[in-house]
Amino acid sequence: EIVLTQSPTTIGASPGEKVTITCRATSSVSYIYWYQQKPGASPKPWIYDTSKLASGVPNRFSGSGSGTSYSLTINTMETEDAATYYCQQWSSSPWTFGGGTKLELK
Amino acid sequence: EVQLVESAGGLVQPGRSLTVSCAASGFTFSNYAMHWIRQVPTKGLEWVASISPSGGGTYYRDSVKGRFTISRHNAKNTLYLQMDSLRSEDSATYYCATHSELGFDSWGQGVMVTGSS
Numbered sequence: 001e002i003v004l005t006q007s008p009t010t011i012g013a014s015p016g017e018k019v020t021i022t023c024r025a026t027s028s029v030s031y032i033y034w035y036q037q038k039p040g041a042s043p044k045p046w047i048y049d050t051s052k053l054a055s056g057v058p059n060r061f062s063g064s065g066s067g068t069s070y071s072l073t074i075n076t077m078e079t080e081d082a083a084t085y086y087c088q089q090w091s092s093s094p095w096t097f098g099g100g101t102k103l104e105l106k
Numbered sequence: 107e108v109q110l111v112e113s114a115g116g117l118v119q120p121g122r123s124l125t126v127s128c129a130a131s132g133f134t135f136s137n138y139a140m141h142w143i144r145q146v147p148t149k150g151l152e153w154v155a156s157i158s159p160s161g162g163g164t165y166y167r168d169s170v171k172g173r174f175t176i177s178r179h180n181a182k183n184t185l186y187l188q189m190d191s192l193r194s195e196d197s198a199t200y201y202c203a204t205h206s207e208l209g210f211d212s213w214g215q216g217v218m219v220t221g222s223s
Contacts, residue, residue, distance in 0.1 A: 033209035035151075042201055042213035043151065054208050086151055088209060094167045097151040 002027050004087050004098035012106040013077040021101045023087035025068045032070040033088045034063060037100075043086065047072060079105055108132040110202050110214035117220045118192050126217050128185040128202030133212075136160075136180040139205040142187045144198035145216070154200070155187065170196075192221040 003026045013019045023032055034047035045054045047063040050070060060075040074081055082105045087098040113127040128140075142154040155176040156165045164176050175188040185202050197220045203210040 035210070042216055043210070044213070045208040045211055048208045088151075090209065093165060095153040095156075097153070099150045 001094055002029060002089055002092050002096050004089060004096055006085075006087060006098035006101045008101060009099065010102045010104065012104045013074075014106040015077055015079060017077045017106075019074040019077050019081075019103060021072045021085055021103070023065070023070045023072070023098050025070075025089060027092065028067045029089040029091035031090065032063070032065060033090065034072050035086045035088065035097075036083045037086065038083045046085070074103075077103075077105075108204065108212040110204070110212055112200070112202055112214045112217035115200065115217035115219040117222060118189075119223050120192055120194055120221050122192055123188065123190045124192060124219060125186055125188045126200055126219065127187075128214050130183045130185065130202075130204075133204070135178075135183040140176075140178060140185045141203045141205060141210060142176060142185075143201045143203055143210060143213075144196075145201070146198045152198075156205075157185070189219070192219075194221045197221045 005024045007022050031050045035043040036046045037043040046057055051063040062073050065071055082103055084100045084102045086100045109131045111129045118124045137159055139158055141156045143151055144154050145151050157176045157178055161178045173191045177186045199216040199218050201216045202214045204212045
């Protein structure tokens with residue numbers, strides 16, 4: 001099973017600040033997928049195929065990486081970005097998720 | 107608009123069974139693979155099971171293999187998850203989700219299943 005480890009587990013950012021969340025895999029994966037989840041809501045697809053933004057996702061978000069190391073970056077933090085972000089892989093069954101990174105507003 | 111509406115969950119004694127369902131609308135259900143994903147409160151997400159568009163292919167995580175059964179009724183636009191021999195560690199919110207190039211694309215609102223005596 002491919003284990004995905006996200007860091008940090010929690011991060012606080014002020015509006016306008018740059019934020020980077022990393023996702024490391026125990027084996028190489030072809031692509032990483034990112035989901036955003038807010039309290040009391042279901043997760044939403046956010047970034048797919050490592051770097052493609054889902055419909056409606058602001059372009060201050062970006063994704064990058066390859067092999068075993070991936071990242072999600074927010075260029076300038078906004079209030080609405082406070083949420084938990086999960087990475088996920090489809091390269092090898094069982095499909096696995098990272099443990100999540102909770103992004104809080106400072 | 108895609109809608110996935112899960113049935114009510116419940117409190118189930120360990121060792122007993124429960125079936126949850128997911129009613130789909132707003133898309134051609136029979137064209138899409140479907141998934142069940144669970145989330146333990148305040149913890150992360152865990153893929154549980156998947157089914158091919160026709161229902162001919164089913165896939166499970168090891169910890170539920172032999173106990174859970176995913177199925178679908180395409181004429182009724184409904185996805186099912188039958189959970190037998192429930193364990194306390196199966197307690198979670200269960201989401202149904204569609205599959206697309208985005209990954210797990212549209213998600214239901216989630217149904218809470220609690221295995222407890």
